[in-house]
Amino acid sequence: MRGISGAARAHILCAALCAAVCALPAFSPGAHTPWGTLGLLAALHLICELPGRCRLVGGSVPVGAGSFFPLLLAAAFLLPPSAAVLVAVPGALVGRVERPPAAARRIWRAAQLALTAGAASWTYGFLGGPVTLGGVAGGTLPDFPYALVPVCGTALVFSLVLAALDGAILVTAERVALGRAWRGLVSRSVGPHLVHALAGLMMAVLWRSSYGPLSALVVLLPMYISCWVFAQYHRRHAAHRNTIRALVQAVDIKDGYTRGHSERVGRASELIARELGMEESRMEALRFAGILHDVGKLGVPTRVLRKDGPLTPEERRVIELHPEYGHEIVRGIGFLDEARAAILHHHERLDGSGYPYGLAGDRIPEFARVVAVADAFDAMTSTRSYRPGRPVPAAVEELRRCAGSQFDPRMVRALACALDRHGWSAAANTVTSDEGRTGLPRQRADVRPPASGPADRPGRPR
Amino acid sequence: MTRPVHPSPAVLAIRGAALVLAVVALAHTLWNGVVEPGHALAFGVLVTVGELARWGALPGEREPAPLGAAGALAYALLGRSGGQDTAHGVLQVVTVVVAAQLLASVPHVARGSGPGADQAARRVLAVAFAALCFQPLHHSGRSERWFGEGPYFALFLLVLLVLTSLCDVVLAAATAGTSRPFGPRLRDELRALSGIGPAVGATGAVMALGVAVVGLWALPVLCVPLLLTQVSFRRYAAVRTTYRQTIASLARSTEIAGYTPHGHARRVADLATAVGRELGLPGPELTVLEYAALMHDIGQLSLVDPVADGATTALPAAEQRRIALLGGAVVRLTGVDPAVAAVVEQQADPYRDQQTSARIVRAVNAYDDLCGEGVKGSLRALEQLRLGTGHDYQPQVVEALARVLARGGLTRAGTG
Numbered sequence: 001m002r003g004i005s006g007a008a009r010a011h012i013l014c015a016a017l018c019a020a021v022c023a024l025p026a027f028s029p030g031a032h033t034p035w036g037t038l039g040l041l042a043a044l045h046l047i048c049e050l051p052g053r054c055r056l057v058g059g060s061v062p063v064g065a066g067s068f069f070p071l072l073l074a075a076a077f078l079l080p081p082s083a084a085v086l087v088a089v090p091g092a093l094v095g096r097v098e099r100p101p102a103a104a105r106r107i108w109r110a111a112q113l114a115l116t117a118g119a120a121s122w123t124y125g126f127l128g129g130p131v132t133l134g135g136v137a138g139g140t141l142p143d144f145p146y147a148l149v150p151v152c153g154t155a156l157v158f159s160l161v162l163a164a165l166d167g168a169i170l171v172t173a174e175r176v177a178l179g180r181a182w183r184g185l186v187s188r189s190v191g192p193h194l195v196h197a198l199a200g201l202m203m204a205v206l207w208r209s210s211y212g213p214l215s216a217l218v219v220l221l222p223m224y225i226s227c228w229v230f231a232q233y234h235r236r237h238a239a240h241r242n243t244i245r246a247l248v249q250a251v252d253i254k255d256g257y258t259r260g261h262s263e264r265v266g267r268a269s270e271l272i273a274r275e276l277g278m279e280e281s282r283m284e285a286l287r288f289a290g291i292l293h294d295v296g297k298l299g300v301p302t303r304v305l306r307k308d309g310p311l312t313p314e315e316r317r318v319i320e321l322h323p324e325y326g327h328e329i330v331r332g333i334g335f336l337d338e339a340r341a342a343i344l345h346h347h348e349r350l351d352g353s354g355y356p357y358g359l360a361g362d363r364i365p366e367f368a369r370v371v372a373v374a375d376a377f378d379a380m381t382s383t384r385s386y387r388p389g390r391p392v393p394a395a396v397e398e399l400r401r402c403a404g405s406q407f408d409p410r411m412v413r414a415l416a417c418a419l420d421r422h423g424w425s426a427a428a429n430t431v432t433s434d435e436g437r438t439g440l441p442r443q444r445a446d447v448r449p450p451a452s453g454p455a456d457r458p459g460r461p462r
Numbered sequence: 463m464t465r466p467v468h469p470s471p472a473v474l475a476i477r478g479a480a481l482v483l484a485v486v487a488l489a490h491t492l493w494n495g496v497v498e499p500g501h502a503l504a505f506g507v508l509v510t511v512g513e514l515a516r517w518g519a520l521p522g523e524r525e526p527a528p529l530g531a532a533g534a535l536a537y538a539l540l541g542r543s544g545g546q547d548t549a550h551g552v553l554q555v556v557t558v559v560v561a562a563q564l565l566a567s568v569p570h571v572a573r574g575s576g577p578g579a580d581q582a583a584r585r586v587l588a589v590a591f592a593a594l595c596f597q598p599l600h601h602s603g604r605s606e607r608w609f610g611e612g613p614y615f616a617l618f619l620l621v622l623l624v625l626t627s628l629c630d631v632v633l634a635a636a637t638a639g640t641s642r643p644f645g646p647r648l649r650d651e652l653r654a655l656s657g658i659g660p661a662v663g664a665t666g667a668v669m670a671l672g673v674a675v676v677g678l679w680a681l682p683v684l685c686v687p688l689l690l691t692q693v694s695f696r697r698y699a700a701v702r703t704t705y706r707q708t709i710a711s712l713a714r715s716t717e718i719a720g721y722t723p724h725g726h727a728r729r730v731a732d733l734a735t736a737v738g739r740e741l742g743l744p745g746p747e748l749t750v751l752e753y754a755a756l757m758h759d760i761g762q763l764s765l766v767d768p769v770a771d772g773a774t775t776a777l778p779a780a781e782q783r784r785i786a787l788l789g790g791a792v793v794r795l796t797g798v799d800p801a802v803a804a805v806v807e808q809q810a811d812p813y814r815d816q817q818t819s820a821r822i823v824r825a826v827n828a829y830d831d832l833c834g835e836g837v838k839g840s841l842r843a844l845e846q847l848r849l850g851t852g853h854d855y856q857p858q859v860v861e862a863l864a865r866v867l868a869r870g871g872l873t874r875a876g877t878g
């Protein structure tokens with residue numbers, strides 16, 4: 001448990017102790033704990049967690065570790081609180097952890113899931129849920145639709161407890177600020193938990209019915225497949241973002257000059273979009289527009305891009321074709337949509353003297369006006385081999401001076417406000433990818449390039 | 463779903479059988495009236511709503527209306543409700559499903575995009591099959607004598623569902639295009655079964671059991687997880703589409719940069735996939751092959767001056783290998799399967815050091831380069847490849863390429 005702060009250690013220990021205390025009544029002689037049901041459910045949870053450990057399928061983890069909640073909710077419906085606490089423990093203790101320290105994370109997850117399941121089970125009992133399940137033993141039918149009421153209450157408590165514990169560990173272990181730790185945790189998870197609770201309810205009902213545990217298992221199958229597909233979706237989504245970056249890396253092969261520039265323009269564009277109050281999906285599109293704005297440089301001959309010294313008018317004309325090349329390259333990518341216009345028009349000027357079409361004023365698409373400001377801002381503040389970067393206030397002053405003639409004043413104002421609020425550190429922004437940047441190895445004929453490594457020194461390649 | 467212009471006899475037979483069945487069932491139900499109208503209505507509404515979810519289905523989606531399918535299966539396998547035996551028969555099941563499909567197709571037809579006749583026919587026949595296996599046994603009391611009302615009964619329903627999905631697979635293979643023999647089509651359909659199919663089957667079984675225990679309230683409760691599954695699948699399919707588009711754009715970048723001739727990457731990808739099919743590569747490997755073929759030239763971006771027509775075949779071997787390695791490094795950054803990068807890296811190696819996909823990419827790329835040189839036609843290019851089979855190209859791959867070219871037809875790349 002090295003490398004963990006004292007507060008986090010105390011927190012984990014405290015949670016584990018609480019869970020243990022909650023589980024104690026199950027072992028008292030007169031408790032009538034249904035060990036058979038408990039054992040079966042715990043074994044099931046263990047089985048659900050195991051694929052994550054297995055190296056063979058490690059690449060395609062079916063479910064986010066410890067997130068197989070329908071089973072836990074079914075356990076909360078079927079078992080008394082002291083027994084429900086125990087269901088998640090074996091699975092959580094052997095489950096997969098993404099990062100070290102593994103032991104501390106496993107213990108924490110076991111304690112967290114145990115406490116959550118216990119709280120859910122207690123709530124369900126408090127709301128009078130167990131009698132509504134019916135069952136062969138009592139010879140009664142389930143009491144629908146009333147059975148849905150305690151289930152909804154339980155799902156709510158489940159969500160709240162889980163979020164509270166999640167936020168607490170973020171504060172103590174990851175040192176997230178108090179105000180930010182709980183933001184969005186409950187509102188994001190309450191919907192899915194309600195669906196999980198409905199599946200858990202059907203599982204519990206079938207478990208108690210004459211058809212037995214086997215039929216209850218079948219309820220899990222659609223949920224399991226759904227979780228699996230969802231995990232696949234996230235993997236593919238991440239892969240897609242990498243591919244977009246690879247497009248930019250392809251430009252870097254030709255012109256190592258602008259390394260990191262694309263990502264920073266993407267970030268600056270996003271800052272402006274946030275300041276303008278754009279909705280989430282457009283903001284993401286705008287970030288992609290910023291990242292991809294120079295992708296058309298792929299079409300410019302490498303000799304011209306890497307040329308030292310002044311360009312001839314002929315070469316300048318060739319370079320000025322890059323917005324159109326860029327538009328052509330991303331033409332096939334359906335979701336970019338508005339971003340494509342930004343790539344085509346990011347060198348237009350407000351007074352109509354830009355290229356490629358010489359559009360003026362409002363005829364320039366909004367996205368393009370944003371990217372133009374972000375592009376100019378980063379070009380001024382970043383350090384190039386032939387000159388140091390300007391300080392941020394000087395760059396903003398320069399943008400203000402050109403607002404109206406070259407840039408849209410609204411975008412310049414938005415950028416200035418955003419910079420005042422969030423600041424801008426070029427150094428922090430050189431490593432921008434959230435997956436951790438993998439540098440493109442400089443090529444050598446006889447050496448197989450490593451799959452990944454630290455980013456190369458920015459500068460001009462040979 | 464492209465429908466062949468002239469449906470084969472098998473397709474016609476399936477459509478005819480479904481039509482006859484539907485008419486007989488409707489007539490029978492009209493004549494005798496509906497047994498337990500409450501249940502018929504509830505399941506009818508469920509199937510209708512489920513079928514309406516075809517709205518926004520992506521082309522080629524495996525099961526665009528999972529809720530409709532699950533609801534129909536559940537009605538076919540329903541023997542009890544809230545502890546009481548039900549009395550509906552096979553023909554009433556078919557009637558409800560047909561009526562629901564007709565009702566749900568109204569908005570589609572109004573929009574001018576009806577659900578394919580084949581899909582509707584498949585649904586009717588598969589449901590009729592399930593009902594035919596179950597309802598007579600239930601009504602004669604045999605299922606209760608054999609399996610009781612306990613765990614064995616649940617197992618029996620699951621077995622029936624497996625049989626039904628196999629029946630559906632055979633029907634799907636029979637109705638899927640006529641360009642290829644039945645065997646491979648059946649294999650493809652069986653492979654495709656691993657997607658949303660089990661979720662639909664499981665929900666169908668659980669709905670039947672759930673209604674048996676708690677009555678009709680089980681239906682809305684059980685719909686929710688399946689709807690969630692459908693949404694997940696849709697989102698996954700959408701992100702997969704944009705991913706393919708982005709990969710294709712990355713592949714086109716060498717063309718725009720002037721390193722390779724127009725359409726080269728796409729041509730190599732299509733031809734390589736066709737050769738891969740010819741050599742019997744399984745689905746996932748075909749996808750790797752397609753991506754690798756699309757991006758095989760990425761490494762050329764590192765050249766200061768483009769090679770004439772992008773034909774790296776003429777370069778010295780060491781230079782070719784350097785370009786291949788650099789291309790592999792870029793491909794690794796894209797986050798595709800690392801196998802793709804491995805294929806790209808290997809493409810300049812002699813064929814004995816290569817894996818099958820790399821052999822195919824190398825041969826097809828050389829073929830396209832040689833064809834592009836203008837004077838040489840397809841035959842001369844193949845001749846050139848055959849001369850290189852000692853070291854560079856694997857003879858089997860070149861022969862497979864020759865066969866694909868001789869047929870003259872490129873089949874579209876797989877959807878994996």
